[in-house]
Amino acid sequence: QRDAKGQYLFDLLCHHLNLLEKDYFGIRFVDPDKQRHWLEFTKSVVKQMRAQPPFTMCFRVKFYPTDPAALKEEITRYLVFLQIKRDLYHGRLLCKTSDAALLAAYILQAEIGDYDPGKHPEGYSSKFQFFPKHSEKLERKIAEIHKSELSGQTPATSELNFLRKAQTLETYGVDPHPCKDVSGNAAFLAFTPFGFVVLQGNKRVHFIKWNEVTKMKFEGKTFYLYVSQKEEKKIVLTYFAPTPEACKHLWKCGIENQAFYKLEKSSQVRTVSSSNLFFKGSRFRYSGRVAKEVMESSAKIKREPPEIHRSGTPRGCPPCRGHSGATGNVPRRGESAELAGWERLESLRDSAHSTPVRSASHGDAFAGPGRSGRAENSERVAVIADESYSPADSVLPTPVAEHSLELMLLSRQANGAPCSIEEEKESEAGTPAAEAEGELRALCPGAGGLGPAQAQQVNKFLLSVLRLLLVTVGLLFVLLLLLIVLTESDLDTAFFRDIRQTPEFEQFHYQYFCPLRRWFACKLRAVVNLLIDT
Secondary structure (H helix, E strand, O other): OOOOEHHHHHHHHHHHHOOOOOOOEEEEEEOOOOOEEEOOOOOEHHHHOOOOOOEEEEEEEOOOOOOHHHOOOHHHHHHHHHHHHHHHHOOOOOOOHHHHHHHHHHHHHHHHOOOOOOOOOOOHHHHEOOOOOOOHHHHHHHHHHHHHOOOOOOHHHHHHHHHHHHHOOOOOOOOOEEEEOOOOOEEEEEEEOOEEEEEEOOEEEEEEEHHHEEEEEEEOOEEEEEEOOOOOOOEEEEEEOOOHHHHHHHHHHHHHHHHHHHOOOHHHOOOEEOOOOOOOOOEEOOOOOOHHHHHHHHHOOOOOOOOOEOOOOEOOOOOOOOOOOOEOOEOEHHHOOOOOOOOOOHHHOOOOOOOOOOOOOHHHOOOOOOOOOOHHHOOOOEEOOOOOOOOOOOOOOOOOOHHHHHHHHHHHHHOOOOOOOOOOOOOOOOOOOOOOOEEEEEOOOOOOOOOOHHHHHHHHHHHHHHHHHHHHHHHHHHHHHHHHHHHHOOOOOHHHHHHHOOHHHHHHHHHHHHHHHHHHHHHHHHHHHHHHHO
16 A cells, blocks of 8 residues: 555565564665665655656565574575575675585585485586586585585575574675775775674775774765774774765664664664754664564564475576466575575686685684674784675676566576676666565555656755754744843843843843834734724
8 A cells, every 4th residue: 555664565575474583684675776775664665665666675684693593493594595695696705615615515405405316417516506607626516515415414404504604704794885985995885793894805904893883974975984992092984985875875774783783672772863963964763673682582483383395496497587486475495586606716717707705815804703803903904805895796787667677587588598686786676586585566556756856856955945944943042032031031140140241232232122122012012902992
């Protein structure tokens, strides 16, 4: 319905998926300007959309669990498993080659089960889309691990081992925001379960724990992060987003992640302003539960585990083609997004792809959750890859217009090409393969967009003018009250006495205020007499 809130839509989707541990997930969409947004649950769905219906949204992980293996229900672990597979594919989760082979082998074991010589001929691992591109050497390594080390593991066990391994990687939970530093160098900012991360070039230049972040704010395209540490003075990190909307999205993501992972109770959540002045800037408040409350609530879940339908997805039949949707209230693996993988392996360093995946020094990579300190505090620099960190550079852009969307997908399927999503630079919305196994199309009849960009700029200008007028009127009213107290009251405090004894105040009182008061009293008596006569 036109007035349906985001919470109603999210609850409807979670009911369809039979999902109870839903606080880790969210719905994301992209506007016509290619800017990503999280659907706010306290606001109307239609009012958040700038495009024309039907609206395309994506269900995905919003807050990565600190320990995904500790999730209570298998359905929740399965959905997080699907999300991390996509993170591998789009270059957000980096690892060295040996870890890559192990993760891919876990996926293979979950997809097809134990190795069977009669069913799995030589090169069988190459028929699955673990990565957009990879070497035959890596394929052989994947098959070797699958044959010799994973025999007997059920799909649920393989997915659990996959999560345990992925959680140990230094870029687990990274959802990068492209920015530039004060020197104009490209950087990626990200919020993880353990803190704030900055990736620049092939290095991690900052890792700041959540309890060290004291404040976040933005002005236009500029994002400020205030940091306080015991051993150091307070510092301010400054970065520049591509657009004001991207900067606001970055700020809101930071506010939500800090509240979710840092606070003990949701009652501690406060409304945050992007500016020090109460009449300027944006105000935002995280409306969900925090991580500790979610874990406590999950521990109380007592029900029969919901059934999960699983099916393999060979490369010749990519998951975004040939599947009409879920059966029942649980997701099918066949309707999932593209299988996990990434675009950089050591053997492909000179290829056209540009996303790094191997760490030059895995032991010296990101400081994990148990480590303290940041790169700028140490002579040792954390190197994550030989190439610049550039997620999803090799995948196709995501169409946004609803009419061109179907045409593009049909042309891709007719040519036998797999669907892919550029999530980091364009958005993840607009493809049938949704982020963490879900695509959500909400048809809202009769609901139009919010108008062109020019109209929005005019509205913002008028809103700024209105704020300025309200503040001006408020200040004048406060000054008027102070003037009345000074001239008419009998308060004899030292502050008021000093002001009354100044020559300027006495001149103002006798030359301006007293005549004005007599004129106002005369006019008031005239109005009263006129009312009495009538």
